[in-house]
Amino acid sequence: MERTYIKELKNKAGQEVSISGWVDIRRDHGKLIFIDMRDVSGKIQCVTSAKNESAYAATNELRPEWVVTIKGKVSERPEKMVNKDEENGSVELQIEEVAILGRAKELPFELKTEINIDTYLDNLPLTLRMERGRVIFKIQAHIIKAFRNFLTQEGFVEIQAPKIIGEDAEGGANSFAIEYFKHTAHLAQSPQFYKQIMVGVFEKVFATGNVYRAEKHSTTRHLNEYTSLDFEMGFIKDHTDVMAVENKMLRYIVEELEKNCEKEIAHLEANLPSVPKNIPSVKLREAQEILKKEYEIDCENAPDLEPEHERKLCEYSKEKLDSEFIFVTHFPMSKRPMYTYEDEEDIGYAKGFDLLFRGLEITTGSQRVHDYDILVEAIKKKGLDPEKFAFYLQAFKYGMPPHGGIGLGLERLTAKLLGLENVKEATLFPRDLNRIDTLLSTDKLEQK
């Protein structure tokens, strides 16, 4: 008999069906055994009574997380047993046959239990099966799909950027070293060089992929490996063209989630933001004035914003500017990477921006230097050797248009859209200072 997905059962009362999935919960009422079955589409209560000897014996053996195929008849529940809060609350499945596909050992904890983040992460192969995890990563799949669809519609071409690189675009301090045959190579902190090079080929490109930061942080917002959503576009007027595309893209992503993930968002009790047509934008120096005036925080002349400043600025933006997003532009050139374009009308400051959302920086972007000689000078100014960037520099040697782009952290965006406190909750298998799955904590890994 062909498999029926569980969510379809509410319309199958009276029919014989075969379902497959996991035993979610087992309740033994003596002469009756109830099994809640779970598949990717939903849940259903199944029941057997001692009168049906073979079905009862087979059901009796089942335990949580066993994988089974159950054949049986869908029946309407008696009026007083109807559960209106559940999708299949009006029906149940009368078990006739049970076939075991996979057994499970006893669980280390009940899947309904509240557990701390470390236990959650140590047991992801099990804990991701809970509704919460499934919902988060289903939404994340929609976010990345919407990112790609939007940019494809706008004429951007997807590229596959390498992650094994020589010198890093962002400076070497935070890059992981790898042994590459007899050489030392590095893991890319971004697809920066390659997406810029590809502007010379396709004018507008995007990439989605893993990037690496060897930062010794273990916070609720840092990851050592994450998924970066990048785009880069040529023939821009300045960085504001890039900001406008990101703004439009965020509106599109939120619309797509509203359309496709209504149930998932309701389950998380998340509030999707409204993305304004024009996200407000302030220069760093203006932001610092706001912080001083509104919150008595004195950070004038600081080259960057502290996490607390980002939170306050978002609070301000939400209350006074009616936007949960705010662009901060014109950071000092000294704090930005060598490829950043200096504002000719505000010397010392970059035509670049961070995007803050609900208290957190989710994007860094800018116009980039496109003139070869200026770029060579900028590399030297950072104390780097242009010879080491000879491959990248070819793009500029042979003609590049004004261009710019952004990198957006998929996990940070997911976490903030869904109101998750820790970015690790929005990362399938997070890597941090103390974690590669459970390997760094088990001492099984060879120490250097």
Add this chain to the structure above:
Amino acid sequence: MERTYIKELKNKAGQEVSISGWVDIRRDHGKLIFIDMRDVSGKIQCVTSAKNESAYAATNELRPEWVVTIKGKVSERPEKMVNKDEENGSVELQIEEVAILGRAKELPFELKTEINIDTYLDNLPLTLRMERGRVIFKIQAHIIKAFRNFLTQEGFVEIQAPKIIGEDAEGGANSFAIEYFKHTAHLAQSPQFYKQIMVGVFEKVFATGNVYRAEKHSTTRHLNEYTSLDFEMGFIKDHTDVMAVENKMLRYIVEELEKNCEKEIAHLEANLPSVPKNIPSVKLREAQEILKKEYEIDCENAPDLEPEHERKLCEYSKEKLDSEFIFVTHFPMSKRPMYTYEDEEDIGYAKGFDLLFRGLEITTGSQRVHDYDILVEAIKKKGLDPEKFAFYLQAFKYGMPPHGGIGLGLERLTAKLLGLENVKEATLFPRDLNRIDTLLSTDKLEQK
């Protein structure tokens, strides 16, 4: 004036327009200067005569690969000057104003020149601008999009798999080591563990991303970093369910390319294959008999196929079975990774397969072991320590359905679909034994 994309000019005769792009070719005829301009959408011949002093002077300065905005008037070419082979062959642009956006140094070679593969790869930021490279990677973007769209339609959920891992699913010999704070970690050779774990969550998942093989090969078919297209699906009967999905997916990809990339495919003079409804399938031992009988190649009892065998088998499949694709199943268990499912009816052989296409293996797939105890034994049998796989093993400890999946190399698929001789031509920025861009050849990289 707003920018007009060049491909639209054929319908704009008589109009004033502004175009932006690269100087493709410059031809100086004394009193007339011709400039072929190129943007992402196409090419157009622009012209100025000495009579228009300022336009002539500005145009006279231009050289190949300079990036410019040109304002001018589109005019019909005289009948005898019409070039029917070009999209804009019936019009040209009378240059009125030139604005320089980016200059270029003198090119190391003319972009039309035939160059060898090393020169091509050493100069990718320039050489990718040639029609051939642009066309190949535009098609590649369509392939990966079609892969994702097909699987999404079939109910698969996209996942983001980490690449920094502890122990590797495929065995450690070919994995790159990385310094991870005070530990040694590795770069994943596949998303194998994570996609299997996620079958326990979503039943059907896919992933696209970079994977790493530290193989000391430098051939036309090996890469040390490539893009792997992976899917994994639960509740299968056996490996043939997986093969059927791959078969259907390949049909979809080829259909999408026929629909969306007609011009690009014509440019490459590529012949897309017809993908049969049922790709033929032979056991390895049957394949070896065919090789003996048809080609007098004696490889009976060999545990795998040599490249020459793969080519001959494809030749046979094309001629005798009317298919450019052929599945080879039932390799010996000793040659397959520990997670491979053994055929109960053909002990010693795997419920797994390779897919050969136009002489090359492009996919490896199989049903996987889903029983915890069997998997622990299989790990031990490979001489590995199950303790090191404790995280992965959780999925099986807590109930997994029968499942299987594949990994498909994007670059190999691209190369074979398009008739490219070297897989590096289908890789944006290939990494091999001797190449990370130009860094391994310049001795600038620190030697270990």
